[in-house]
Amino acid sequence: MNVLLLGSGGREHAFAYKLTQSKHCKQLFIAPGNPGTAKHGINVNIKLNDFEELGKFCMQQNISLLIVGPEEPLVNGIRDFFEADKNLANIKFIGPGKLGAQLEGSKDFSKDFMIKYKIPTANYKTFTSENLHDGMEYVKKHSLPVVLKADGLAAGKGVLILNDNEVAVNEIRAMIENKKFGNASDKVVVEEYLNGIELSVFVLSDGTNYKILPTAKDYKRIGENDSGLNTGGMGAVSPVPFADEAYLKKVDERIIKPTIEGLKNENINYVGFIFIGLMSVNGEPFVIEYNCRMGDPETEVVLPLIKSDLLEMLVACADGKLDEYELLIDDLAAATVMLVSAGYPGDYEKGKQIIGIDDIQNSQLFHAGTQLNENGELCTNGGRVMAITSFGKNINEAVSVSINNAKLIQYEGKYFRKDIGFEFL
Numbered sequence: 495m496n497v498l499l500l501g502s503g504g505r506e507h508a509f510a511y512k513l514t515q516s517k518h519c520k521q522l523f524i525a526p527g528n529p530g531t532a533k534h535g536i537n538v539n540i541k542l543n544d545f546e547e548l549g550k551f552c553m554q555q556n557i558s559l560l561i562v563g564p565e566e567p568l569v570n571g572i573r574d575f576f577e578a579d580k581n582l583a584n585i586k587f588i589g590p591g592k593l594g595a596q597l598e599g600s601k602d603f604s605k606d607f608m609i610k611y612k613i614p615t616a617n618y619k620t621f622t623s624e625n626l627h628d629g630m631e632y633v634k635k636h637s638l639p640v641v642l643k644a645d646g647l648a649a650g651k652g653v654l655i656l657n658d659n660e661v662a663v664n665e666i667r668a669m670i671e672n673k674k675f676g677n678a679s680d681k682v683v684v685e686e687y688l689n690g691i692e693l694s695v696f697v698l699s700d701g702t703n704y705k706i707l708p709t710a711k712d713y714k715r716i717g718e719n720d721s722g723l724n725t726g727g728m729g730a731v732s733p734v735p736f737a738d739e740a741y742l743k744k745v746d747e748r749i750i751k752p753t754i755e756g757l758k759n760e761n762i763n764y765v766g767f768i769f770i771g772l773m774s775v776n777g778e779p780f781v782i783e784y785n786c787r788m789g790d791p792e793t794e795v796v797l798p799l800i801k802s803d804l805l806e807m808l809v810a811c812a813d814g815k816l817d818e819y820e821l822l823i824d825d826l827a828a829a830t831v832m833l834v835s836a837g838y839p840g841d842y843e844k845g846k847q848i849i850g851i852d853d854i855q856n857s858q859l860f861h862a863g864t865q866l867n868e869n870g871e872l873c874t875n876g877g878r879v880m881a882i883t884s885f886g887k888n889i890n891e892a893v894s895v896s897i898n899n900a901k902l903i904q905y906e907g908k909y910f911r912k913d914i915g916f917e918f919l
């Protein structure tokens with residue numbers, strides 16, 4: 495079958511790599527893709543939110559399956575657009591509709607949902623311009639740290655964890671009154687701080703049945719020992735050692751089952767990935783956030799561990815038959831190390847020539863922010879440049895293979911964390 499994949503990051507390169515291992519994949523197209531995805535299929539220059547053009551392309555190329563990588567087109571209703579057009583409605587589709595995508599698109603929606611379905615999460619209150627004054631009073635007296643979250647999508651920057659009540663008062667005002675995160679902070683969720691260990695659980699839902707993929711942990715801070723600014727993710731490991739069978743049973747019973755049933759009860763036909771960000775507090779899982787997609791760089795460790803046919807799983811999912819699919823996982827540890835540009839997550843330069851990628855061995859390289867220049871040379875084109883994924887008997891082994899290979903790739907300003915997975919080594 496012909497498949498269209500939307501997105502252009504390391505996540506999408508990992509999808510492209512796995513999808514084209516399937517004997518069912520006739521032609522893969524990636525919109526817009528990157529030089530890494532181009533090794534597995536044909537990159538198509540259509541913007542993620544240009545639903546009309548994407549629809550036309552699907553008809554022209556006889557696309558049977560559409561997989562949406564990033565959240566934005568989902569929150570903007572790409573699934574609803576395809577469902578409403580009789581020429582597109584029968585294309586198999588991975589990604590929830592606009593309502594289901596609210597799990598990520600609105601923190602207020604997702605918190606209400608968790609409370610309604612008794613899914614463990616931090617206590618919270620939501621404020622808007624209507625009750626900003628109450629909000630300011632509320633955060634003034636809130637225990638510390640206090641967590642402020644912009645309701646809408648804010649490019650991963652909308653969460654503030656503050657250790658000072660006066661600062662929190664100013665911040666909630668800046669978010670609501672001065673639109674610090676644009677319309678995304680018209681509403682602000684004020685939440686209790688949960689102290690524990692984070693991990694991510696990935697679920698693929700066909701609306702009724704679901705499969706739980708390997709757990710992962712990402713490393714968000716730029717500096718070693720989790721110091722410095724937040725990034726999109728500097729690396730990840732999978733599976734997470736403490737998330738054993740007993741722990742996952744708790745997650746399944748208390749979180750995944752009620753989430754799937756809750757969505758059904760809300761008449762939301764959720765077909766796609768649910769990425770559940772968890773905080774493990776004294777061994778008990780709490781939901782920090784939902785995302786309506788896979789994580790990046792978590793995908794770069796989770797998908798390579800899948801032994802069974804990914805494309806078959808996605809087709810079974812789109813057809814509502816996930817119960818008929820057997821998911822097989824490799825009994826290995828995976829780690830990915832992200833190479834980034836100097837200055838990231840602040841300002842950074844692009845266009846630095848990258849050399850040495852042909853020298854790496856025993857790792858899988860996933861392009862994130864790369865492009866070919868006018869001479870056809872591979873260059874940096876983003877803060878996160880590429881992810882190097884490796885396997886081992888344990889995390890330690892996997893990480894050291896990635897680090898050795900990270901040293902072989904050269905470009906001006908290259909930086910990477912050498913301590914990915916540090917707490918499990």
Ligand code: AMP
Nearest residue numbers: 616641650653685686687688771782783
């Ligand atoms: P989010 O954008 O929702 O992923 O939040 C960004 C990060 O903030 C999370 O990955 C956590 O590290 C942290 N965080 C969010 N909510 C809380 C909370 N209630 N308690 C502690 N940390 C949190």
Ligand code: GLY
Nearest residue numbers: 712727789790791
């Ligand atoms: N790595 C976190 C995310 O994809 O949101």
